[in-house]
Amino acid sequence: MASRLVAIESADDPRIAEFRDIRERDLTGRQNRFIAEGTVVLRMLAEASTSGSFTTEKVLLLRNRVDGVAPILERLPIEVPVYVAEAEVLDRIVGFHLHRGVLALGRREVAEVDLVDRLSERSLVLVGCGISNHDNAGSMFRNAAAFKADAIFLDETSCDPLYRKALRVSVGSVLSVPYQRQGTGLDILTRLAANGFAIWTLSPRGETDIRAIPPADKMALVVGTEGEGLPPVVLERFNSARIPQSEGLDSLNVAMATGIALFAMASAVKRI
Amino acid sequence: MASRLVAIESADDPRIAEFRDIRERDLTGRQNRFIAEGTVVLRMLAEASTSGSFTTEKVLLLRNRVDGVAPILERLPIEVPVYVAEAEVLDRIVGFHLHRGVLALGRREVAEVDLVDRLSERSLVLVGCGISNHDNAGSMFRNAAAFKADAIFLDETSCDPLYRKALRVSVGSVLSVPYQRQGTGLDILTRLAANGFAIWTLSPRGETDIRAIPPADKMALVVGTEGEGLPPVVLERFNSARIPQSEGLDSLNVAMATGIALFAMASAVKRI
Missing domain, CATH: 3.30.1330.30 (Ribosomal protein L30/S12)
Structure with missing residues (x-):
């Protein structure tokens, strides 16, 4: 040595x-x-x-x-x-x-194969749009690793999860959970939907209680930027889910919401 | 004006x-x-x-x-x-x-009546032991407010949740969720148990899956300090629960774990 x-x-x-x-x-x-x-x-x-x-x-x-x-x-x-x-x-x-x-x-190392093509017939993935805060990005990877998500897709406006602080908050999970950061949120979701994914956007005004989402072989949870949330063009086109909580409060921050929603979805498909 | x-x-x-x-x-x-x-x-x-x-x-x-x-x-x-x-x-x-x-x-304003005595026959409370990080303390209050916990008990070694940063992270929930900060963790839990509370400590090695905790009229979720977790004297004496997750990873941080566990317990007792 x-x-x-x-x-x-x-x-x-x-x-x-x-x-x-x-x-x-x-x-x-x-x-x-x-x-x-x-x-x-x-x-x-x-x-x-x-x-x-x-x-x-x-x-x-x-x-x-x-x-x-x-x-x-x-x-x-x-x-x-x-x-x-x-x-x-x-x-x-x-x-x-x-x-x-x-x-x-x-x-x-830059992957030559598109991440969507590398996913199996049973996949749970997380999609982040406009995730600009490094703590939140890191926490999302940590949650994905904890609840056995197969991959993370970040849109091109999200921050780099390899940034030192995001990496540290993720406890290194940015290095273990496969991810891709490119394209718009709508591009990513359209691609996933075309590949058979049930898409669930997360929003305080989502229609379906997160605990009632029907399990499917391929599922994607979509979370938006802190503050503004997901863009209307995304919210209108796909299923939406909400985490039940007290009314009249600010919604949970995106890291916490992601953790709870992934916990619920991973439970639904018996990943955990 | x-x-x-x-x-x-x-x-x-x-x-x-x-x-x-x-x-x-x-x-x-x-x-x-x-x-x-x-x-x-x-x-x-x-x-x-x-x-x-x-x-x-x-x-x-x-x-x-x-x-x-x-x-x-x-x-x-x-x-x-x-x-x-x-x-x-x-x-x-x-x-x-x-x-x-x-x-x-x-x-x-210092309350003259002990907080335990002010709880109703149907109560969900959160207990924090050795919560020294202000972000985590704030986040615990925010979670408690979101998932309709009735009160928070902090042991005397936990930080002051009125500290500016904790208050800000809680989005003001320190001002809406009743709390008390005094005594040892064991004192608090012994008192709650004597008042009919089912006590569930949260630990990566907990015996019961958090999703399988039997609902009860009075329930307490107990979370420990970041790093060391709950002291053995507490873990040995009460029921323990775990959040199911990938093995071989560091456990989730205490704020995230509290959010997920409260979500599960509030669901179990149909608070949310």
């Missing part, structure tokens, strides 16, 4: 350039590259890397975290460099005090 | 001292006084003030927000002062850029 570690003595070292000033870089986007932060997410990245959907390009650790993540490092291909720095250097690299001390640079 | 407004020209004005450096003050606690932030929370405070459980002591507004909250101000007793400041003064008062521009100082 020790022979694999490469000490970084200067924040200017070009080998760790991708980790520099993380917060600013996060905002500009990285084109399928992303920062995995923390032990749990690193473990998920190492696992996802064995399936070919993701690659671990390099790891950067606080020296005193090396022992804790040694079992994960052993699972990474030997050519993946593992850089190690003392706290003072690491903080200068990333631009703030990095409490967790575990970072990796990952790359998402 | 205009006659009621009192212009504040200086951040040092003693009349608005309680709003000064809000963030620092939040951390030291205010002994049943609290800051309500935003239009929705102000509305909830005005409503709660009519019931006698809370009092609105004063309001501080950004000048351009006055029209928007005028209907709420009309509901407040005429003796409640409404201070108004321009953005520059307001930001200097609170110590940061206050985007929302709507603040009030509220006071919680």
